[in-house]
Amino acid sequence: MRAPIALLPSHLADQIAAGEVVERPASVVKEFLENALDSGATQIDIVIEQGGEKLIQITDNGCGIPKEELLLAVSRHATSKIQSLKDLAAVATLGFRGEALASISSVSRFSLTSKTADSPAAWQLRGEGEGHWGDITPVAGRVGTQVSVEDLFFNTPARKRFLRSPQTEFMHIDQLVKRVMLSRPDVGFKLVHNDKVVRQVLPVSDEASARKRLAQLMGQPFVEQSLSIEFEGQQIQLNGWVGLPTFNRSQTDMQYLFVNGRIVRDRLLSYAVKQAYADVLYHGRHPAYVLFLQMPHDLVDVNVHPAKYEVRFANGSWAYDFLRRSVRDAVAKPLNAEHGSGKTLGMPMEAAVAEGFDGNSRLNAQTAFFKTQQAGSGKLQAALQFQMPSSAGVAEPLASYNTLSSAAEMPPADVSEFKLGFAKMQLHGVFILAENARGLVLVDMHAAHERVVYERLKKQWQQRALISQPLLVPMVLTLDASQLLVWQEYADWFAKLGFEMEPLGPEQLKVSAVPALLAKGNIVRLVNDMLADLAVAGQTQQFEERLNAMLSTMACHGSVRANRQLTIEEMNALLREMEATERSDQCNHGRPTWVQLSMEQLDGLFMRGQ
Template sequence: MPIRQLPNHLINQIAAGEVVERPASVVKELLENALDAGSTRIDIDIEQGGGKRIRIRDNGSGIPQDELALALSRHATSKIASLDDLEQVRSLGFRGEALPSIASVSRLILSSRHTDASQGWTLFGDGQEVFDAPTPVAHATGTTVDVVDLFFNTPARRKFLKTEKTEFGHIEDIVRRLALSRFDVGFELNHNQKNTLRLRSTDDRASAERRVAEICGSAFVEQSLYLDYEAAGLRLWGWVGLPTFSRSQADLQYFYVNSRNIRDKLISHAVKQAYQDVMYHGRHPAFVLFLELNPQLVDVNAHPTKQEVRFREGRLVHDFLFRTLHQALADIRPGDEAGAPTQLPPSNVTPHPQSLALKGREEQEKSEPVAQPYRPVYQPQYQQRLQMPVREQMAAYQQLYQPVVPLENVDKHDIVGLKPDLPLPPDTDDMPPLGFAIAQLHGIYILAQNASGLVVVDMHAAHERITYEYLKQSMAQDALRSQPLLVPTSVNVSKKEADHAEQHADTFHALGFELDRLGLEKLTIRAVPSLLKDGDTEALVRDVLADLITHGESSRIQNAMNDILATMACHGSVRANRKLSITEMNALLRDMERTERSGQCNHGRPTWTQMSLEHIDKLFLRGR
């Protein structure tokens, strides 16, 4: 067949196959248009899972009468006008494909009233390219898009739709994701004339957390840390779930770049790396995070569905996310409230104007930073050096082993777990977060009293984390030691891998490896880190090269050494049935309060739990 120009109607049908996958795709496109129009309230009405009807009303700026037909034309948009605009997209939509694609596979009614107009206008479409002239209609300022009988003219595609319940479930997920991106906009979702979701606009953190709790569950908010940190022109804020609040699936992960919800491999890798030392294998973290940066530094036109973005400085973004989250999780100490970071003066870095949720408006000036009650700033803190070396700690924790005293020989004036010559824990307001030890239970748990009630500590898990962090710190301070191989190991690799090995020679050297390139596709390993001398160094080098090619960095060598340190810490920590004195138990509690990540052991298990006095009272029906 000869080359020919496709008719516009067929072009729109092809585009509809890319843009309109299912009713949820229509909802996503129309909601993004409503948000770009500056709406503060959006109503979504769905019938029969979206297959019968999708109606979205907003109170945005509206569309002028003479632009209604143009809005349904392919590649017609008010959001970009030049290549410069495309390189710094600030809106959610910008391609001008959504409305014409939707109109080509549905019976569409577009009604709108512009802010400067005295009345509204409406336009009807039935899947054809030609539209009648707009007619007057009674309409408040804003726009209503009514999509009826989706895929009525493409029955083959309609057959691929799932059940009404399934399709509406996808719509609910889209609405929830967009509602998390804009706290300053109210959303109401109805299905078959029944309200299923009503979210009011918010202007403070307490209200925002109520929205997060309604979408993600109250347990997430209660067991998450709020952070807000800026550096190198990047800002990361939001909620990260504590490591103990992990999921079997990655179903509670919301990440936004300049208010755009995305799922990106680079971001997923950075978050996974930040949690790797405090979470069970096979578990997934939960988070609602917002990254803001200059729009010129991110390409949002890199994926057909805009689900992925391309960062111009991917390594910088990856390191910023990893270090911020890694330090935030490390700085959680006993006594810290989830969701309550340290209050600091506002930074003088101007937030990106598109993320208006709860932060003010575009008139914020760099020279006059405005204090916002909603954005307490997270400040990274650094671990203090432990007071005792590991060997002395071990001696202190394991020193005392006393035979069990028969019950009949116990003085009735003694308190269980305390010696007569030891004073009772002071009942003061400045009690440490983990309080003071009062007893040991079955040689496994430490029972301590603090200001809130009872603290139960798994002594082995807690001491394992303390020892592990000390070993990591000692290794970092003494630097990595290399051990030359008596017989160098040859590794056959691809040319690309060999090139990366040469480019990242300093990285390998800093991690204790000495690599030489013998040929176009051959490397030789002459020295390895002393901790890994008995491991499969050839496989490790290949894995590191794969990471360097994919992500530009690798933590596999460090992780492998950390695994060895974790094993050393596990075998070197106090064991069950080891009798500890009250002094030793209190020493362990104070070390936990000083140690990074002390809330979890090296395997991701919790090391302590709190039972409030109120909870204990309820167990015994006190006050009834």
């Protein structure tokens, strides 16, 4: 026989809520840090003992809590951050539910000490779990708040058994604090574990301090091999740092994404960044980045997860597309493009300073140089002509283009005008050795030219528009009702890509023509994959990926092969084309096309100066 329905005791309701809010000690730290940041703190100190099981203490210099509100602060559903449904629809603070302190205090020995600017003393409230509160007493203290949790889960031993070792629990705390430090460069932090300072960062005041702080948190190699980016669109902004494709990881452990200052784990946005690197990253590797996305608060729903790690967008495909395009454009910049102008793209942080890179002056110098040299020498014509299917399915030649444009045999006096310098010789028919202002440049001849040809083919394909090829026998696809609904919504878009489709029955789709380049591919799988992406994200890169794979194969076969002897003019022409080509740092498969050896590195190889 069932028990009668009854209201839960308040302390039991708090402990049940704690099961959602307090997964482990790191969850407590997260809630306290969010409250500290919401209070306007500019300095936050975190003290941890035994991985947070014995002590979690966080002190801030924020606005503080008045004496008369201390007891209310630890009550369920009590908050100063929202007062109406309208406020909930546009939450600008990190915390807002008013459940955390009540839940945490119900499973720990808890104290809350706070002082406002107009209060003569700090006031302290202490509790022993299960809603047992002592008197509010005056204590010495500075403006701000200190919240302490001792003996976490002391009264819920079943939950305590699920804690890992102190080292493991502190690792989770440390990673959380690192993310918060990245999210708020304007705030100073100090993290202490078992009386040892583990992390300490100062507020950012200028570009130099920003680089120093980023190096403390992400490591110097990331700083040296990342691009500072800043893009702005309608009602949306993106800034932060993206690692160069050559700085990649075996795991996703260096990917940090913040939406309106909030740490988020969003599969759609993570996938957008992954797609931005799709054409330059070696397979099985992952990019590194620290990115901040800003948009109106009423376009982001943060009230979808108890721990507030997940968000929902009013228009997810809009955010996805902006993020993908922005990062893609950043990592695709040609070597001679100007970086860091206005709202576009910054330089590789340390490398830019070392090289004194000036994109405009180099580009102007290169243009003038080519005009001078080409006046007296004809262009070297390509031996290859690529074939592209016509609308009738018959191959027709693309406009002939230069495989390697002409270049000067003698470089100008100032080799610093060009990023890759000027060729000196070819090594075993595979590598080009060039001299630039920094030292020696080694270029993989085939890989570099493969990228140049590939990017040129992509542009030619886009300029010629997409061509359909009729099928001799129309193809019939069997789809379910939900897939047909997706196709109906995006039917015009499929038509623009070169597909001719029409419904044949309640669960069938007739395909009469397909994009010419993909006619020999697996159309059934392609359409199914595209529909699946559109259903989930409202976006798909399946078509672009298949098309690029075909063009990549054509480029591979059409680029200069190993053991082909090039003249100095041809080598220099390839270097100039690399400098003007997007994504030329990597071949079509994500491998590097060139490496730089500085004079300091060369001196070190021969122990010069030692």
